[in-house]
Amino acid sequence: MDQSPFKYGVTVCQMAFTDREKDAKKLYDNLTQGINTMLISPRRWGKSSLVEKVVKDINKKEKRIKTIVIDLFSVGSEEEFLEMFAKEVIKASSSKWEEWVVAARKFFKQLVPRINMGVDPFRDFSLSFDWEGLRQHQEEILNLPEELATQKNIQFIICLDEFQNLASYPDYEILEKKMRAHWQRHKKVTYCLYGSKRHMMTDIFNNPSKPFYRFGDIMLLQKISTADWVSFIVKSFKKTGKTIDKQIATLIPELMKDHSWYVQQLAHYTWQLTGEKAEKSFVYKALEELIFANTPLYQKEVEVLSPTQLNLLKAVVQGEHQLTSTAVMERYRLGTPRNVSKNKTILFNNDVIQETGSGYEFLDPAFQLWFLKQYFRKDYLP
Structure with missing residues (x-):
């Protein structure tokens, strides 16, 4: 059986990625030209998928640029963030684990890193510090990408997903000021900061009283148009040996108001119900399935x-x-x-x-x- 061409709940692959050509080009140009970029939109509109696509394109075309993507969703403390930041920067700087060890020891003056290697050093590499030392010498980690990039004559692009989660840390305001103070001086490092809580992200980057005000270019992600969704749905059905008329395909984004997550989900359920050719009744049955599948989430939402x-x-x-x-x-x-x-x-x-x-x-x-x-x-x- 063919694999569904529609993806939701994860960042979508190239096959399931639709439209966003202008957004992808702008983000690609910004990041490769050294312009810090903040990506803002409601949750589930495809920010992470867009960044992932652009990062893959950069990795294919730009050999002197090293990319780093860090998801901060489950990073629970400032110390954990700094340790992960340092580890991922060091790992991205080279493909040789021996050079990771050298970098971990060479570029810290006040901090003393603890390095652990597992059975597979390429996957089991870990880096930690004394937490009291981290609090006193955060700047060594915040400046690490610029130091490494300068020494190795490379460029870094660092993408931080769920960036607004840092604001939950007790001393975030101090960390926020330090991040801005150091990162704004970096010449060989470009930052892409994005997250799923639109209002928090807007406040961080659009509030004149906040350190990250005017840190870079703000991209407000818009919905993909109904016409682009219809074209994508029709083509995706065809690629897997199924057909769907444009009129029926139009129902899917119209019912879901062009919401990326739900258009993909409703299209997926409709595709599953289709043998050879989709019928209007399949879309409505798929909608019932979608609502039923998400009901526990909605119940939880109203309970609070x-x-x-x-x-x-x-x-x-x-x-x-x-x-x-x-x-x-x-x-x-x-x-x-x-x-x-x-x-x-x-x-x-x-x-x-x-x-x-x-x-x-x-x-x-x-x-x-x-x-x-x-x-x-x-x-x-x-």
């Missing part, structure tokens, strides 16, 4: 909401625009105007809703369909 936050979502999903009007606040039991403002901010910051030109909307289109059925008994099928 306060009663007034839940009521505010009810007002939004019903198309209410004047959330602080007396009639709306009474109808949905939203509390006071101050409650509305506070809850709105919380839901904005958590990327649950966003403001549009005409009002408000859910950022997650499938969650919106589930919510309507759960609380208003509205069927999400035509």
